[in-house]
Amino acid sequence: MSKKQLIMESALELFAKQGFEATSVQQITEHSGISKGAFYLSFKSKDELIMALIDHFMEQFVSDIDHIVKDSNNRGEELLRKFFYTTFHSFQKHSDFAKIFIKEQAHTFNEELISKGRHFDQLIDDITLSMLDQLYGETVQHTKYDLIYCIKGFMHVYSHLFLFFNVPLDLDLLCRSLAEKTELLAKHSTIPFITDELYEMFRKTGHEEMTHGQLIEVMEQKIEELEDSIEKESLILLKQDVQERSLNPAIVKGLITNIRNNPHCRWIAYLLLHFYEI
């Protein structure tokens, strides 16, 4: 395990227990069994550490729910159920992180952190919107933004139960319950509150797209990290294609499916799907 990962795991635990501000760098280094200096070799600052944590987990989460929504085997109410399931399952699996994210997103006054939070929030909105379009199409044109907010509200309030009470819960039942509620609202609610203009206004802050160059940079970095494997080979081929656009779309699709096998590549798979507009 790299030193960076070691620090991230230690910090995750401490932040979840005590909060970001209340955890000192000293505590993190003691918990990791390294020196203070070593910490600053891996991270330029304490802020950079929490940014890295948020990126790490949110990238995974976003690519996971995107994959569910894009998978054409999931249709109708089942898609809805799987969407909720993936969300809560992820919260459950990474509960330490989820606690930090909920707490620090609400609390922080660091500009960069806020905009990072908002960025991922918007990605999730986009995915949710695409799901609603798939499920209900024209029917929800007027009310789709309100639906997004209701779904967010459901996720927020029920995820609290998972995170702050240590009780074994019936995830399947919860997802069926929420899918039913969402269906009810989608099919029968008639009074929209959030209009297109309002929605645009709320997300006005710049949703900076990733550039072509940045994409290649991220891919190169990941290629370095990977051991020799099908995934690495696929990624190298994809990198060439992003630069030259010479491969058959079917091949590209297959290569992306290959790299998604590796959990550490899911985010890149998500970025590539967007790049190729699949």
Added chain:
Amino acid sequence: MSKKQLIMESALELFAKQGFEATSVQQITEHSGISKGAFYLSFKSKDELIMALIDHFMEQFVSDIDHIVKDSNNRGEELLRKFFYTTFHSFQKHSDFAKIFIKEQAHTFNEELISKGRHFDQLIDDITLSMLDQLYGETVQHTKYDLIYCIKGFMHVYSHLFLFFNVPLDLDLLCRSLAEKTELLAKHSTIPFITDELYEMFRKTGHEEMTHGQLIEVMEQKIEELEDSIEKESLILLKQDVQERSLNPAIVKGLITNIRNNPHCRWIAYLLLHFYEI
């Protein structure tokens, strides 16, 4: 304005802008134009200050929505609308406080603060539950706890729009929209997730009832604070009755109505209504 109030107003502003932990006592005293020593004459600690702020606003909020729900002129969908309206109106009017409450409730690791937050949360749950009983009675027996959570989710997610974007919004439209959604869920959802046992488990932590003695103490303190007025006179009579129980219930009801006229007495009015089980 008393020094305590002055400090509370200054602190409110700073906490909303920068957060509780990030605001130093120094800053508060500078902003209030007083010395550090004077601060500690009014509050034993920084923690005591934020507790006082939370009590002040939450007591007002809880007594307000309780009043709406208990008012028998409000019935059916109109009650729902007024319930939401009161909530959002209160958030809007005291937006600085609402920001602090949302942020610090999620974030804090101070035991006392957590239990205070949970205490008010439970009071709001009780009021919501009583509203649902009034509106739908038997119909929602199975799903009432889920309904509470959905309503909380709605309030949470839409209040964000008020608090963190400075846009003039159509409160009436929002409340109609949410009342419709709530009605839909109440009348048609069939799959409950939160059972009685689960609900009990979530709120297990001790909801300590106010004792008889504490109630009289609070009343005596408020009597000291008030100028001579109908409200003060009413409160004195009520205090005697709480001790001796000699007045006609109709008279008691009237006296409580009197004291509710003064905004600073709404919390006591709420406590008395509970005491007399009205």
Added chain:
DNA sequence: TATAATAATGACTGGTTGGTCATTTGTCAA
């Protein structure tokens, strides 16, 4: 006016923080 009582001050204390950097330790190839 004189005295007692109360209110207000701000320099100070002991502690913690994020971050730095001169120094030591470990790891190679030659």
Added chain:
DNA sequence: TTGACAAATGACCAACCAGTCATTATTATA
């Protein structure tokens, strides 16, 4: 074994924190 380089250390720093208390200013009373 040597020397060159990188990795790791932890004492140290300046800044800030909540909270204290000897001192001073203000007010009320006699």
